Amino acid sequence: MxxxxxxxxxxxxxxxxxxxxxxxxxxxxxxxxxxxxxxxxxxxxxxxxxxxxxxxxxxxxxxxxxxxxxxxxxxxxxxxxxxxxxxxxxxxxxxxxxxxxxxxxxxxxxxxxxxxxxxxxxxxxxxxxxxxxxxxxxxxxxxxxxxxxxxxxxxxxxxxxxxxxxxxxxxxxxxLDKAAGATAAQTLLAMLPPAPGTVILHGNENPAWSNGIDRTQGAQGVFEAAGYDVLVRQSTWDDGGDVEDVDWMQAQIEAADPPVVGMIGLFNISYRCAIAAEAAGKPDIPIVAFDFDPKTVDYMREGRIKATHTQxxxxxxxxxxxxxxxxxxxxxxxxxxxxxxxxxxxxxxxxxLDVVPADKIDAYNDFLDSIRANQ
Incomplete structure (x- = not known):
């Protein structure tokens, strides 16, 4: 009943x-x-x-x-x-x-x-x-x-x-957000050329959101320990965030010294990294993402985002x-x-955390379907 x-x-x-x-x-x-x-x-x-x-x-x-x-x-x-x-x-x-x-x-x-x-x-x-x-x-x-x-x-x-x-x-x-950020960073690290180089991290620096801070610091620590410069973009959640985040990251890709060699997004709006790389004329920069947003999946199918990390x-x-x-x-x-x-x-x-490579999208969708967990 x-x-x-x-x-x-x-x-x-x-x-x-x-x-x-x-x-x-x-x-x-x-x-x-x-x-x-x-x-x-x-x-x-x-x-x-x-x-x-x-x-x-x-x-x-x-x-x-x-x-x-x-x-x-x-x-x-x-x-x-x-x-x-x-x-x-x-x-x-x-x-x-x-x-x-x-x-x-x-x-x-x-x-x-x-x-x-x-x-x-x-x-x-x-x-x-x-x-x-x-x-x-x-x-x-x-x-x-x-x-x-x-x-x-x-x-x-x-x-x-x-x-x-x-x-x-x-x-x-x-x-566990700090560990999750570090896991995502290790995924991208395996795709990068040896340091020096710059990594753009689409994350959170607002202390009011402790989860976002932990995830960001977990990822940042991995790259810095490996000798890379890290530029952190504070993710914008307000209306117009797509434009603001993309414009900032595009400008950094065009100006960074040493050059940007990788990008990582730590939230469901990770797909903005791919948009920024394309806008800067650097579509081949390796990018990894977080969560399973449909836009992120689309960029994965195009080969622009190499992997995502799902809670x-x-x-x-x-x-x-x-x-x-x-x-x-x-x-x-x-x-x-x-x-x-x-x-x-x-x-x-x-x-x-599930690490989902771009070539495993269909297998992961099958898994989500099997437990009725598709968003």
Whole structure:
């Protein structure tokens, strides 16, 4: 059955709401219904170790009686990059047989303060409505007080994609940005002539966005250690960003000394690097990208972008409900022990990164299709 809670279309704003079927504890003398999930089809991009960890968690949970509970997954968005998270979270809720909603705006207000305040209201609302566990993709530390209030009410919180490190959340699940930036840099480094040379990095230098800073510094450190000069372009997200970013990078390509020998984009607007190189008359500069934006894929098919690096947001969305269920059923310490192969410390669960060469686009699309994770 589809059970619809009242956490979706409320005065909190325009949200996308989905739900899973409810489960009840078995009657005395009955066997617990085991958790089952559809196996992931084998593919060269299947994260084998991550899949094994999920299976281990399910195996441990199946040693215990099923538990009826409510949980909520609150996202900063529900479209584009976030669509696979919605798909995966709903699949996990269905596997577990819990009552739950995935909540996220289907259009941003354009006002960051308003969006952050809306999410704080959503967190408070789902706790008031009876959620026993909360998965949260926060905007930033603005969510600290709301997270701490949920925890104080007995609701464990697991963050995904972006952390609220200053809060009392139990765990963070996502990409480790500094390591991700370094991985992308190593991909490009293998394509570069020996130093000296200049590398243009389309990244972030705004300290208000810690994830972007970490990813940028991770990449920058690799190139500088290898002896290259690095020019960082602060990515422009406002209207007109395509023109501003491209004009800046084009000018640097035309003027840099030593010459530009490579370019790297660290966000979903990485394709701007290819536009800038073409505008400067240097279409053969090796470029690597981040994320799987359709424009990036188009440039990959043309051979202009050599590889991209994609976050496993599907697995973030899939893991979080299982982790929350584990925390409530077998405890945080036992859940953490099972997750240990994917953890870098006591708090952070690393879902890793997929490196996709340009000649593997179709294979990667097949993998995404197989888990219904295409954006």
């Amino acid at each position: 589809m059970r619809i809670g009242r956490w979706g279309m409320t005065a909190l704003g325009l949200t996308l709401m989905t739900a899973a079927c409810g489960a009840t504890n078995p009657e005395a003398g009955e066997d617990a219904t085991p958790i089952k999930r559809v196996p992931t089809p084998p593919n060269e991009f299947t994260p084998v170790e991550l899949e094994a960890t999920i299976d281990d968690l399910i195996a441990e949970l199946n040693k215990h009686a099923t538990r009826s509970m409510q949980m909520a997954i609150v996202l900063k968005d529900a479209t584009g990059f976030w669509a696979p998270v919605v798909t995966a979270a709903n699949r996990a809720l269905g596997d577990l047989g819990v009552i739950g909603n995935v909540i996220g705006p289907i259009s941003q207000s354009g006002d960051s303060d308003e969006d952050e305040a809306l999410q704080n209201d959503q967190i408070a609302q789902v706790v008031e409505d009876g959620a026993e566990a909360l998965g949260l993709a926060p905007f930033n530390d603005i969510q600290t007080a709301a997270v701490d209030a949920a925890v104080a009410a007995g609701v464990p919180v697991v963050t995904l994609d972006t952390d609220v490190a200053s809060s009392k959340r139990a765990l963070f699940v996502g990409t 496993r947001q599907y697995y973030q969305g899939y893991l979080v409900p299982y982790i929350l269920y584990g925390i409530k059923n077998i405890g945080l310490d036992a859940t953490r022990q099972i997750l240990a192969p994917q953890m870098v410390d006591d708090i952070r669960v690393n879902t890793g």
